[in-house]
Amino acid sequence: MSQLTLDGRQVPFEEGETLYQVARREGNSIPTLCYDDRLAPLGACRLCVVEVEGYGRPVASCTTLAEEGMVVRSSSPALEEHRRTLIDLVQSENPTGVEVDPLRGAQATELAKLAERYGSGGTRFAGSTSGRSRHDDPNPMILRDYDLCISCYRCVRVCAEEEGDHAISITGRGFATRITTEFDGFLEGSACTFCGQCVQTCPTGALGDQRALRYQGEPGDLEATRSICPYCGVGCSLDILTKGEKIVGVRPALDGPANGGALCVKGQFAWEWVQHPDRLKEPLVRKDGELVPATWEEALDRAAEGLARVRDRHGRHAIYAVASGRAPHESAYTVQKLVRTCFQSNQVDNCSRS
Amino acid sequence: MQPTDSELIQRWQGEPAPLLPLLHAFHERDGYLSDDALRAVSQGLRIPLAELFGTVSFYHHFSREPGGHGVTRVCSGPICKLRGSDELIEELEGAHSMACSGRCDEPIGVLRGGEALVGHVGGELGAQPTPLPAPNPGGVEECCFRSIRVEGRGSIEGYRRSGGYRALEKARAMGGEALLGELEASGLAGRGGAGFPTARKWRAVREAPGGPKTVVCNADEGEPGCFKDRALLDHDPHAVIEGIAIAALATGATRAFIYLRYEYPWIQEKLERAIVEARDELGELAIHVRRGAGAYICGEETALLSSLEGEHPFPRNRPPYPVTCGFEGTPTAVNNVETLASVPPILDLGAQWYAGLGLAGHKGTKLISLSGDVRRPGNYEVPMGLPLDTLLHEWAGGPLEGRRIEAVTMAGLSGGFLGRDDFDVTLDEPALRAKGSFLGAGGIMVFDDSRDIFAVAREAMAFFADESCGKCFPCRIGTRRLTERLSGEGPTDPSIWKEEVEAIGRTMSQVSACGLGIAAPLITTSLMRLFPDAVDAHLKRP
Numbered sequence: 001m002s003q004l005t006l007d008g009r010q011v012p013f014e015e016g017e018t019l020y021q022v023a024r025r026e027g028n029s030i031p032t033l034c035y036d037d038r039l040a041p042l043g044a045c046r047l048c049v050v051e052v053e054g055y056g057r058p059v060a061s062c063t064t065l066a067e068e069g070m071v072v073r074s075s076s077p078a079l080e081e082h083r084r085t086l087i088d089l090v091q092s093e094n095p096t097g098v099e100v101d102p103l104r105g106a107q108a109t110e111l112a113k114l115a116e117r118y119g120s121g122g123t124r125f126a127g128s129t130s131g132r133s134r135h136d137d138p139n140p141m142i143l144r145d146y147d148l149c150i151s152c153y154r155c156v157r158v159c160a161e162e163e164g165d166h167a168i169s170i171t172g173r174g175f176a177t178r179i180t181t182e183f184d185g186f187l188e189g190s191a192c193t194f195c196g197q198c199v200q201t202c203p204t205g206a207l208g209d210q211r212a213l214r215y216q217g218e219p220g221d222l223e224a225t226r227s228i229c230p231y232c233g234v235g236c237s238l239d240i241l242t243k244g245e246k247i248v249g250v251r252p253a254l255d256g257p258a259n260g261g262a263l264c265v266k267g268q269f270a271w272e273w274v275q276h277p278d279r280l281k282e283p284l285v286r287k288d289g290e291l292v293p294a295t296w297e298e299a300l301d302r303a304a305e306g307l308a309r310v311r312d313r314h315g316r317h318a319i320y321a322v323a324s325g326r327a328p329h330e331s332a333y334t335v336q337k338l339v340r341t342c343f344q345s346n347q348v349d350n351c352s353r354s
Numbered sequence: 355m356q357p358t359d360s361e362l363i364q365r366w367q368g369e370p371a372p373l374l375p376l377l378h379a380f381h382e383r384d385g386y387l388s389d390d391a392l393r394a395v396s397q398g399l400r401i402p403l404a405e406l407f408g409t410v411s412f413y414h415h416f417s418r419e420p421g422g423h424g425v426t427r428v429c430s431g432p433i434c435k436l437r438g439s440d441e442l443i444e445e446l447e448g449a450h451s452m453a454c455s456g457r458c459d460e461p462i463g464v465l466r467g468g469e470a471l472v473g474h475v476g477g478e479l480g481a482q483p484t485p486l487p488a489p490n491p492g493g494v495e496e497c498c499f500r501s502i503r504v505e506g507r508g509s510i511e512g513y514r515r516s517g518g519y520r521a522l523e524k525a526r527a528m529g530g531e532a533l534l535g536e537l538e539a540s541g542l543a544g545r546g547g548a549g550f551p552t553a554r555k556w557r558a559v560r561e562a563p564g565g566p567k568t569v570v571c572n573a574d575e576g577e578p579g580c581f582k583d584r585a586l587l588d589h590d591p592h593a594v595i596e597g598i599a600i601a602a603l604a605t606g607a608t609r610a611f612i613y614l615r616y617e618y619p620w621i622q623e624k625l626e627r628a629i630v631e632a633r634d635e636l637g638e639l640a641i642h643v644r645r646g647a648g649a650y651i652c653g654e655e656t657a658l659l660s661s662l663e664g665e666h667p668f669p670r671n672r673p674p675y676p677v678t679c680g681f682e683g684t685p686t687a688v689n690n691v692e693t694l695a696s697v698p699p700i701l702d703l704g705a706q707w708y709a710g711l712g713l714a715g716h717k718g719t720k721l722i723s724l725s726g727d728v729r730r731p732g733n734y735e736v737p738m739g740l741p742l743d744t745l746l747h748e749w750a751g752g753p754l755e756g757r758r759i760e761a762v763t764m765a766g767l768s769g770g771f772l773g774r775d776d777f778d779v780t781l782d783e784p785a786l787r788a789k790g791s792f793l794g795a796g797g798i799m800v801f802d803d804s805r806d807i808f809a810v811a812r813e814a815m816a817f818f819a820d821e822s823c824g825k826c827f828p829c830r831i832g833t834r835r836l837t838e839r840l841s842g843e844g845p846t847d848p849s850i851w852k853e854e855v856e857a858i859g860r861t862m863s864q865v866s867a868c869g870l871g872i873a874a875p876l877i878t879t880s881l882m883r884l885f886p887d888a889v890d891a892h893l894k895r896p
């Protein structure tokens with residue numbers, strides 16, 4: 001295995017690894033803003049610069065491949081000064097004093113954390129701001145609060161490289177660069193499929209999950225519970241965000257084996273029905289053509305009676321069960337158990353299989 | 355009859371690098387790029403609509419407003435500004451400004467639709483041929499300009515009559531290896547700015563696996579104060595074509611592009627005609643002319659390749675370098691016009707001859723575009739190592755009556771300022787680098803004691819801010835912040851002002867992703883070093 005020197009230590013690396021990957025594996029916390037593991041490195045933020053002996057200038061570690069015998073320094077007074085200047089510059093292009101709620105997206109507080117690490121208050125290098133929010137976009141899912149945008153292009157890249165939608169792009173140039181859709185329009189009507197991946201990679205909260213943001217004021221600590229999306233057979237891993245008893249959002253698991261941080265519109269945004277006031281809270285049975293509240297005993301008896309009648313009259317193959325993707329995994333399991341054991345049939349399915 | 359959408363698409367669909375010419379075809383047909391035109395191009399070339407929409411907006415000269423193609427654009431480069439381009443814009447109805455259009459040795463450059471004109475305040479606009487370089491004032495032997503003044507040199511007959519295509523024949527007889535050896539001995543290095551040894555670049559392409567290999571002639575000449583490539587392309591197009599053919603021979607390339615800046619529209623026809631005339635000389639080699647659409651960064655070789663490929667024209671990360679992974683991933687030699695035009699005389703007269711043209715151990719010559727406050731602005735071919743003083747005062751006649759030269763910019767704007775104490779420097783990279791500057795593409799703009807250097811610096815930084823591609827943070831934000839600080843905004847306390855300007859400059863020059871952001875702060879650092887009084891005067895606000 002090849003080796004290089006990182007901050008005075010010999011470290012191994014594999015062919016094709018970047019300096020950033022090697023350093024991170026070694027536990028080094030090189031700051032980044034335009035980096036997302038899943039995307040081709042762009043080399044835009046320049047925070048990840050490191051010094052390599054024999055090179056005239058620092059190089060971006062995210063775009064530089066490790067080479068045998070390289071002597072690399074990931075931190076030095078000069079590097080730290082560049083990083084601080086870069087953080088101050090990027091802070092200066094946005095309004096100061098904005099609190100970014102972590103509900104905006106999985107990585108929404110990345111910039112805020114770096115600003116804290118480098119003690120950047122957003123006042124050095126003050127000048128004009130670069131973002132232009134699109135609060136006129138009426139879509140109910142993705143907040144486009146570009147006042148906070150730092151032009152890292154992670155959203156554009158994830159849309160193209162991961163989702164393949166190519167719905168958003170870069171318009172203008174230099175400081176006037178903005179994130180846009182075709183003809184500067186709304187997301188609806190563009191090629192956007194509302195998978196929300198742009199939201200989840202955005203390091204500033206410029207893109208936010210509008211559904212989750214409705215629960216900003218909800219009291220309680222934010223907790224994440226790992227689960228699997230029930231809607232289809234892909235089986236995307238996700239984290240269900242809760243405050244107290246309330247679901248307040250869903251985030252893709254960046255390390256999900258089936259999805260690697262991706263979700264589709266259903267898994268990402270279709271969860272609010274769980275606590276919707278229109279949901280049934282008690283069993284109903286039909287009496288004289290009207291649905292009326294009943295006890296569980298009565299309702300179960302009625303269902304068992306009906307199913308048994310069908311089986312007795314038409315045979316076990318007359319019964320076919322489809323579990324709902326909106327029901328919990330445990331219910332789906334119970335349904336198939338019921339059909340297989342009670343009705344001795346394999347005629348069971350789940351709407352998620354489609 | 356106007357061609358239909360599908361006729362235009364069919365015309366370009368199967369061609370290499372089709373996006374720019376197809377957009378130009380729609381732009382010229384309709385007078386702008388309509389939504390429908392973008393939809394048709396998106397479908398025809400299978401480019402996602404959002405990306406096409408974004409990329410079109412990157413280029414200054416593509417208009418999305420009806421009639422935008424025909425709008426009058428007036429050069430507001432540093433020299434035209436001194437000549438009154440702001441007043442000319444006022445005078446001409448509906449006129450806009452444009453970045454330096456490469457005509458600093460003429461009256462103010464103006465574009466109207468496909469027409470390139472010149473004019474001055476209170477005068478008529480008119481077309482004017484590119485000035486021929488004056489006979490060498492130092493009486494020294496030249497390489498690139500050696501035969502440019504020969505009558506009829508621009509036609510293939512005239513070119514052949516004055517020795518043209520002899521070098522190509524010789525190169526064929528020598529074969530690639532011997533040719534590279536000869537070039538190496540000549541010491542020829544890139545004349546587009548970076549100064550990379552040409553033989554080494556070509557050898558790398560020759561030895562790189564994969565193909566088809568490609569040669570790209572970089573005729574984007576977007577650096578303010580540079581107009582030497584225009585003189586070569588206009589008066590000696592076959593020299594450039596012969597250079598491309600030799601490059602193809604040396605590298606094994608089977609196709610070539612000339613990426614021509616938008617502001618030289620008439621040269622496109624000239625080049626295309628010359629390529630047809632040279633058909634027998636070129637054999638299998640196909641040379642395609644592609645016209646840019648107004649973007650200084652597209653002169654940076656990797657942004658140029660992105661632009662050719664129809665991508666968003668951001669510079670690419672290196673490595674891999676174009677020599678292994680260039681146009682559409684193939685090994686590619688990108689070379690400046692002057693570099694390529696130097697090759698035929700070098701092969702014709704020999705490496706020793708060329709190397710011997712330089713002074714004091716430096717090899718060869720360099721074209722300098724000299725403009726501004728001197729008596730005889732224009733293009734000069736200087737021996738490497740010529741003192742700047744000699745060029746300014748002897749060759750170009752010195753300052754105007756009653757004036758004194760205060761400052762010059764080097765490498766167009768990218769090399770920042772040199773002041774009077776620096777004028778003894780010799781024109782070669784090591785000497786200039788020792789002064790904190792560089793020769794680059796060889797544009798030198800001269801400012802005398804009637805000029806406000808602080809204002810020149812502000813315009814220069816505004817140019818870099820306008821042209822920053824927006825990819826990397828230090829340049830995207832830094833050029834803007836420096837421009838603001840040179841425009842009276844930013845901190846009012848002079849010591850904080852200076853601290854900020856220095857800190858931004860340090861980080862830009864060290865960690866920017868390409869040469870634009872690396873070079874831009876030379877303007878502010880040299881301004882503060884050479885003209886501290888001018889800076890202090892501007893910082894003294896009520």
Ligand SMILES: Cc1cc2nc3c(=O)[nH]c(=O)nc-3n(C[C@H](O)[C@H](O)[C@H](O)COP(=O)(O)O)c2cc1C
Nearest residue numbers: 544545546572574575576653654655689690693869
């Ligand atoms: C911002 C920027 C603009 C450039 N513009 C040009 C240009 O207009 N023409 C050119 O030949 N080289 C330009 N270059 C240099 C090219 O990247 C490249 O080095 C050159 O074309 C290589 O050719 P050469 O080796 O023959 O010089 C530019 C570089 C930068 C960073």
Ligand code: SF4
Nearest residue numbers: 149150152153155202
């Ligand atoms: S919206 Fe977010 S992800 Fe997209 S460029 Fe701006 S900061 Fe980056």
Ligand code: SF4
Nearest residue numbers: 229231232236264267
């Ligand atoms: S419905 Fe969407 S988010 Fe859920 S598993 Fe399927 S693809 Fe993943």
Ligand code: SF4
Nearest residue numbers: 823825826829868871
């Ligand atoms: S230095 Fe400027 S022009 Fe070059 S990549 Fe960065 S932003 Fe673009």
Ligand code: FES
Nearest residue numbers: 043045046048062
């Ligand atoms: S992480 Fe390397 S440049 Fe942004």
